[in-house]
Amino acid sequence: MYELTITSCFSSAHNLRGYQGACENLHGHNWKIEVEISAEALDKVGMALDFKSLREKARAVIDRLDHKYLNEVPPFDVENATAENIARHIYGELKKTVNDGNIRVSRVRVWESENAAAAYYE
Secondary structure (H helix, E strand, C coil): CEEEEEEEEEEEEECCCCCCCHHHCCEEEEEEEEEEEEECCCCCCCCCCCHHHHHHHHHHHHCCCCCEEHHHCCCCCCCCCCHHHHHHHHHHHHHHHHCCCCEEEEEEEEEEECCEEEEECC
16 A cells, blocks of 8 residues: 655634634634545556645645635535534545545645644545
8 A cells, every 4th residue: 555645735714603712713824734645556657646636636625725714615604614624625525536446535634733733534
């Protein structure tokens, strides 16, 4: 089994509805995203997936969140834009374009600060 990891980032604002504390107020983060994929086999070039291709697929999802007020962007117009929910959302969107029988998204980790991260995997 092979594993690949790429990182990306985006900036956005949000507030946590129903939270008792400072994060209920409008605030922003510079989110760091880690996307991990796994593959059982390599292609004829010796790659599981070209890093460039994986970055492009991740960027297509992340660009929909970048420099936005997340509380207005589906699905976060209904659910809180927590690191956990953002990780699940990115994972779900990526698996639509990455998973192909050999390659699958194995984990998405979202860092909301340099000291705090949440991950989602199935």
